Amino acid sequence: MMLVSTLKRCFVRAFLAGLSFFLLLCVSGCSFKTKQSSLDPKGPIALAQYDLFMVTVWVTLFIFVTVGGALLWVVWRFRQRPDDDDDHMPNQSHGNPLVEVGLIVASILLLVIIAVPTLRVLVYTFELPEDEGSKLGQWYQGPLTEEDAETILTVNVMGYQWWWAFEYPQLGITTANELVIPEGKVVKLNLRSADVIHSFWLPKIAGKVDLIPGRANWMWIKADEPGHYYGQCAEFCGSAHAYMLFRSDVLSHRDFEAWVEYQKKDAPEALEVSVAAGERLFAEKTCIQCHTIRGNQYAMGIKGPDLTHVASRKSLAAGIMDNRGVDGRIDRLKQRENLFEWIKNSQHIKPGNLMYHDDAGLKTVPLSDDDVHKIVAYLQTLN
Ligand code: HEC
Numbered sequence: 001m002m003l004v005s006t007l008k009r010c011f012v013r014a015f016l017a018g019l020s021f022f023l024l025l026c027v028s029g030c031s032f033k034t035k036q037s038s039l040d041p042k043g044p045i046a047l048a049q050y051d052l053f054m055v056t057v058w059v060t061l062f063i064f065v066t067v068g069g070a071l072l073w074v075v076w077r078f079r080q081r082p083d084d085d086d087d088h089m090p091n092q093s094h095g096n097p098l099v100e101v102g103l104i105v106a107s108i109l110l111l112v113i114i115a116v117p118t119l120r121v122l123v124y125t126f127e128l129p130e131d132e133g134s135k136l137g138q139w140y141q142g143p144l145t146e147e148d149a150e151t152i153l154t155v156n157v158m159g160y161q162w163w164w165a166f167e168y169p170q171l172g173i174t175t176a177n178e179l180v181i182p183e184g185k186v187v188k189l190n191l192r193s194a195d196v197i198h199s200f201w202l203p204k205i206a207g208k209v210d211l212i213p214g215r216a217n218w219m220w221i222k223a224d225e226p227g228h229y230y231g232q233c234a235e236f237c238g239s240a241h242a243y244m245l246f247r248s249d250v251l252s253h254r255d256f257e258a259w260v261e262y263q264k265k266d267a268p269e270a271l272e273v274s275v276a277a278g279e280r281l282f283a284e285k286t287c288i289q290c291h292t293i294r295g296n297q298y299a300m301g302i303k304g305p306d307l308t309h310v311a312s313r314k315s316l317a318a319g320i321m322d323n324r325g326v327d328g329r330i331d332r333l334k335q336r337e338n339l340f341e342w343i344k345n346s347q348h349i350k351p352g353n354l355m356y357h358d359d360a361g362l363k364t365v366p367l368s369d370d371d372v373h374k375i376v377a378y379l380q381t382l383n
């Protein structure tokens, strides 16, 4: 008897400890203010998706509470009692048309309550708004063709294993891993893949739409306020998928225009001796085979990110290395260390990434620390 009750106590304690640990784990994942929280919407698409999510949560919570409550009530109400007559079965019944039809009607009603807003959000998401104020010519002052001036800012998003290219066809800009957009303007994203299926997810602004090889998907987004937002590939796409992040800088109009004017420029000529040495090494060490640097006549590769303005990016390697200091601006020292680490040890930082890979696999590119320092000095002039 002693043993049984001790065992029982142990069991209850272990159960309670396990339960608290489980709840702690659940709660530790909960925060409305994390970098990638879809519960903290900062744009109309994310807001519509959030509202839809909440409708579903309330409906399913209602089902959970009523069904669970009914179950508990039945268990309690018809429990065994000491004065029950064990030889006598209680009255049995089978089927109750009223209850059954009622449940079917209630289920249909609940599904309709979810279906209507779902369809509304779907239509809203896939209908480019006729927003006069978002037409490129209405607010962007730079030179544009007549056709481009009449349309909305478009960005061609290309997913690669395991990074992102962002091309602005109307503005003649190509960048990587950082989607820079103006605040409060509708932006159309054309989503394409260069290899396998990826998924574009920028939780606070919008998500998710897949990038499917051979298929022309698109979505529109709008960010309400300037800021630095975090995104992530949301479709498993191979070994380094978990490291396929990206970032989005939402700028005021004036800052965005300045950014555009700057990005349109070619890379500056390498004038300083040490920088010119880096530029030469960039060609010698095969970097030019995969990277484009506009203004560098040898660097025209397209297998890796465009590096024309790599030093103007706040992060490196598809968002996983942060180049910013505490004030949110680019910290040149940190950027130099990150570039060095990346060029020297990219496989260590992002296992499986395709830098230095050709069809036959990983090539060895002999790079001394001194070589890398020179290349980094060159890349840091590419603001
Ligand atoms: C075989 C093709 C290839 C070669 C050769 C190559 N790279 Fe890359 N590089 C890539 C790919 C692919 C990425 C994207 C990796 C990722 O983030 O998954 C990349 C990323 C980078 C980045 C980060 C860009 C960003 O915005 O995140 C830098 C910087 C870079 N490479 C510099 C170099 C330098 C310097 C060399 C020569 C020493 C070089 N690369 C050689 C393919 C290549």
Ligand SMILES: [Cu+2]
Pocket (backbone or CB within 6 Å): 197, 198, 199, 233, 234, 235, 236, 237, 238, 241, 242, 244
């Ligand atoms: Cu992915």
